[in-house]
Amino acid sequence: MGRAAPTGDWRLVAEPGRGVKILAAPTRGILNPPAATGMRFWSLNPYVGCEFGCSYCYARRTHKWTIERGSNVRGAPATVREAAALPSAVAFERRILAKTDAPEHLAEELRPARFGGLPIVIGSATDPYQPAERQLQLTRQLLKSFLHHTGLHLGIITKSALVARDAELLARLAERHRVSVHLSLASLDAALLRKLEPRTPTPRARLRAMEQLATAGVPVGILIAPILPGLTDDTVTLHTLLAAAKAAGAQWAGGGPLRMNPATRHTLLPWLDAHRPTLARRYREHYGTRQGATPEYQSALRERLDALQVLVGLNPKEGAVREREFTTPRTQEQGELFGEPRTANGA
Numbered sequence: 001m002g003r004a005a006p007t008g009d010w011r012l013v014a015e016p017g018r019g020v021k022i023l024a025a026p027t028r029g030i031l032n033p034p035a036a037t038g039m040r041f042w043s044l045n046p047y048v049g050c051e052f053g054c055s056y057c058y059a060r061r062t063h064k065w066t067i068e069r070g071s072n073v074r075g076a077p078a079t080v081r082e083a084a085a086l087p088s089a090v091a092f093e094r095r096i097l098a099k100t101d102a103p104e105h106l107a108e109e110l111r112p113a114r115f116g117g118l119p120i121v122i123g124s125a126t127d128p129y130q131p132a133e134r135q136l137q138l139t140r141q142l143l144k145s146f147l148h149h150t151g152l153h154l155g156i157i158t159k160s161a162l163v164a165r166d167a168e169l170l171a172r173l174a175e176r177h178r179v180s181v182h183l184s185l186a187s188l189d190a191a192l193l194r195k196l197e198p199r200t201p202t203p204r205a206r207l208r209a210m211e212q213l214a215t216a217g218v219p220v221g222i223l224i225a226p227i228l229p230g231l232t233d234d235t236v237t238l239h240t241l242l243a244a245a246k247a248a249g250a251q252w253a254g255g256g257p258l259r260m261n262p263a264t265r266h267t268l269l270p271w272l273d274a275h276r277p278t279l280a281r282r283y284r285e286h287y288g289t290r291q292g293a294t295p296e297y298q299s300a301l302r303e304r305l306d307a308l309q310v311l312v313g314l315n316p317k318e319g320a321v322r323e324r325e326f327t328t329p330r331t332q333e334q335g336e337l338f339g340e341p342r343t344a345n346g347a
C-alpha cells in the first residue's frame with residue numbers, strides 16, 4: 001500500500017528565540033527505504049534543516065528543495081513563503097522543519113520484518129538532537145516506538161550532547177536491539193569548531209555526553225567527521241581526540257575525509273576563503289571537480305587512523321564493522337550524511 005497523502009500544514013510550532021522558527025512540515029511518511037535513498041540502510045529524519053549550521057553540511061539542498069516545493073503551490077501558507085524568501089543558508093539554520101506527525105507515521109510503518117536485517121539510522125541527514133529536539137522531543141518519541149519490538153539494528157548519528165538526555169531510554173533499547181550511537185566530533189579545538197560549526201555543543205560537552213551514555217550501558221563510538229585536510233587531519237589532533245574519546249567510553253571510532261559535494265562546496269569554500277585563504281586554494285586544487293579526496297590521501301589517512309586507534313586501545317576492526325553498516329556503494333547527494341566512500345555527519 002502506498003503512503004498516505006501528506007499531513008502537516010506549515011504551521012508555526014515554536015519560536016525558541018535566536019531568530020529561529022520551527023514549522024510543521026507536511027510529510028507522507030517517516031521511514032525512508034534503501035531503494036528511495038540509494039543507501040544500504042533505512043533512515044529516519046525527524047527534522048529538515050539544522051540550527052547547528054555547520055559550514056560543511058551536506059543536508060542544505062534538501063531543505064532548500066523542501067521549502068521551494070512547499071512555497072510553489074497555490075495558496076501556500078505565509079510561513080513557508082516567508083521561509084522561501086530568506087537566503088537558503090539562513091533558512092536552513094533558522095526555519096527548522098519538524099515532522100510533527102513522525103511518531104504517528106512510525107507507529108503505522110514499523111513492521112520489523114520489512115527491514116530484512118538492515119540497520120535503521122536515525123539522523124542520517126540532519127541532527128536528530130539539534131536544539132529543536134529539546135522542546136519537541138520527536139526523536140525521543142520515535143525511539144520509544146522501538147521499545148515494542150526486538151532484534152532490530154538502530155544507529156543514531158549526532159553532534160549533540162542532548163543525546164545524553166535519552167541515556168536511560170537508549171540503554172533499555174540496547175537490551176532489545178543492536179544499538180550504535182555515533183557521536184560526531186571532529187576536533188578538541190573548541191575555537192576552531194566554533195567557527196566551523198557555530199552552534200554545536202563544545203567538544204567537552206560532547207565528550208561528557210559520551211561518558212554518560214557509556215556509563216548507562218549504551219554502545220557509543222566517536223565519529224570523526226568530516227576530517228578536514230590541513231585543519232583537523234594531523235596526527236596530534238587525531239591522537240588527542242581518539243584518546244579523549246576512549247577515556248570517555250567510546251567503544252569504536254569511525255570517520256573519514258571531507259566530501260566536497262555541491263552543498264558543501266557552496267558554503268565551505270567561501271568559509272575557507274574568509275578564514276584560511278591559502279588552504280582554500282589547496283582545497284580547490286585537491287578536490288577540483290571531484291567530491292572525494294584523492295585515493296592516496298584517503299588511504300594514508302586510513303592507515304594513520306588505524307595506527308592511532310591501536311595506540312589508544314581501540315580496535316580499528318570494530319570501527320570498520322560499525323561504519324560499514326552505514327556506508328553505501330554509490331554517491332548520494334540528497335542530504336544523507338553517510339555517503340560513499342565512508343561516513344560523515346555533515347560529514
Ligand code: SF4
Nearest residue numbers: 050054057126127346
Ligand atoms: S552537519 Fe549535522 S549537525 Fe551540522 S548542520 Fe548539518 S545536520 Fe546539523
